[in-house]
Amino acid sequence: MHVPLSRPYKTEEAIDYIKDVLSSPYVSSGPYINRFEESIKKVSGARYAVSCSSGTAALHILIKSLNIGENDDVITTPFSFIATSNVILYEGANPVFCDVEERHLNLSYDRVKDCIEKDYAWKNGKLQNKHTGRILQAIMPVHIYGYPAYMKGFKDLAQRYGLKIIEDAAEAFGSYIYIDGKKQMAGTIGDAGVYAFYANKQITTGEGGVIVTGERKIMDDALSLRNQGRSLSSKWLIHERIGYNYRMSALNAALGLSQVEHLPKVIEKRRSAFYRYNQLLGDIDEIELFTEEDHVKTNWFVYIIRFKKAELRDKVATYLKEKGIETRPYFDPPLHLQPAYRKILPYKEGDFPISEDASRRVLALPFFTGIKEEEQIYVSKTLKEAIGKLL
Ligand SMILES: Cc1ncc(COP(=O)(O)O)c(C=O)c1O
Known part of the structure; x- marks a missing residue:
């Protein structure tokens, strides 16, 4: 018997939805993007959802939209897929690794707390690294293997130290945490989170990812950054910043929609x-x-x-x-x-x-x-x- 490591999930509706895209003029952008994003909002409980061409692209956009760049630190885990820390490096910022906890191999709250208390000091209302002078901007927990990280602890730290939280929930679409009795999907607890939809994920779009956030500004920046720096109000050939082509196609979104519903x-x-x-x-x-x-x-x-x-x-x-x-x-x-x-x-x-x-x-x-x-x-x-x- 051959048993593969992973096999993508597929539904009957996928063919109908993809045929629908193919019979329309909208194979790149178009209504399926909107429908897919709405479905993500509905199941995750997030206020905003911005689809992207991959989980990596979505994480990169978040680093940019939070203005994290040179001379900045982001605390994250060394036990993850390389995209987690690559996106920090793409912007010239510095990943500061803290070890994981033994039980679920998620970023350890205790190690992060120790690291902040030992290596950073307040300067002009910001936490500055005592050795390198870099400013600590964010914590990026990863819900590794889909198992939710200790978000309550990280939120407390973020509040105490004025930090942002980016959740790498690439592996955790559909995982939930009860915080103070409230059930929340992993990825929707920090300032923003990312789900990824490569073929081995719980839900796939072929390639793709999505940003979820409750903050309007993050969503607006993400919409512009994924779309070559255009703004919603400007004309197609006016670019208000340096952006990327990080858009998801309608074909991928149709596949995703057929799965999210399940x-x-x-x-x-x-x-x-x-x-x-x-x-x-x-x-x-x-x-x-x-x-x-x-x-x-x-x-x-x-x-x-x-x-x-x-x-x-x-x-x-x-x-x-x-x-x-x-x-x-x-x-x-x-x-x-x-x-x-x-x-x-x-x-x-x-x-x-x-x-x-x-x-x-x-x-x-x-x-x-x-x-x-x-x-x-x-x-x-x-x-x-x-x-x-x-x-
Ligand atoms: C923890 C983690 N972060 C980020 C990513 C990147 O997602 P993508 O492959 O869609 O770019 C993955 C993908 O497997 C992942 O497992």
């Missing part, structure tokens, strides 16, 4: 596949499984196991591959040890021990909305067989 079903399918794996794998002593706390409801992006002994991980992955099962060491290496960053950032091995340790021990198993019970049984049985043989 979100509750997608969430339930992914959650039951997650718990089925937890049941099937719960008796393996050599691995640790992720679980969910009461204050969150996760639309899991991936299914991760954590080996107790790092040496076993790659051997098991090779064994599974021979048996037709795709896996990925998601994320190895952590960002501060990426070749591209070793050349330009001052970090070294040992700086973020929890991220580094997790990187050596995690493995993503096949997991997607339509995964079949027999596929999960085959993966679990083969994983047990591998561990039995390789121990």
Whole structure:
């Protein structure tokens, strides 16, 4: 049996919606963009939604629209996909990594608090780095694997220190957090957030992303920045700032719309596949499984196991591959040890021990909305067989 790591979710309506776009004059922009953005607003509860050509483009626009640039710091996690910190670097700003917490591998509130208290001091109403002179502008938590980060804590810090919060919710569309009894979708709690819709995500547009925010100014800037710096009021060939072509096409939006309408079903399918794996794998002593706390409801992006002994991980992955099962060491290496960053950032091995340790021990198993019970049984049985043989 071949079991892929991921398989995109598709719905019957997709063909009708895409045909509808093709039979209209509006294949680039047009009504489907609006319909897709409205559907995102409706399900996420965000006031504004701005679709973009990718999650990376959406994050980049947010960095720009918050005026984060040279001589600015943004605190984020080293345990993420590289786009999270690349967008900070695109603008000449500096990613300041803080380690993750052990349990869910999200940015650690305690590490962020320590870092701010130790390395920054007030200057002219701003937090200035005592060593580099840079100004701390924002915290960018990532809801890694779709599991919501500790937003209540980050909001408190942001309020206390006058910082912005950009949520990288690329992996967390449809994940919820209960804060003070109120259920909120991850991505809608900070000043702005981003969902991504690559083929392996809970909902896909092929390629695409969306900014969600409650702030009018962020939305206005995002609309202009994604559209070559045009403003809504100016003519098509008048550009009021240097912008980008970061627009989503109507074809992608139609695909997305056909999926967003199914979100509750997608969430339930992914959650039951997650718990089925937890049941099937719960008796393996050599691995640790992720679980969910009461204050969150996760639309899991991936299914991760954590080996107790790092040496076993790659051997098991090779064994599974021979048996037709795709896996990925998601994320190895952590960002501060990426070749591209070793050349330009001052970090070294040992700086973020929890991220580094997790990187050596995690493995993503096949997991997607339509995964079949027999596929999960085959993966679990083969994983047990591998561990039995390789121990
Ligand atoms: C945490 C995180 N941030 C950002 C991105 C970038 O999204 P995209 O691939 O749509 O540019 C991804 C994509 O996988 C991601 O996982």
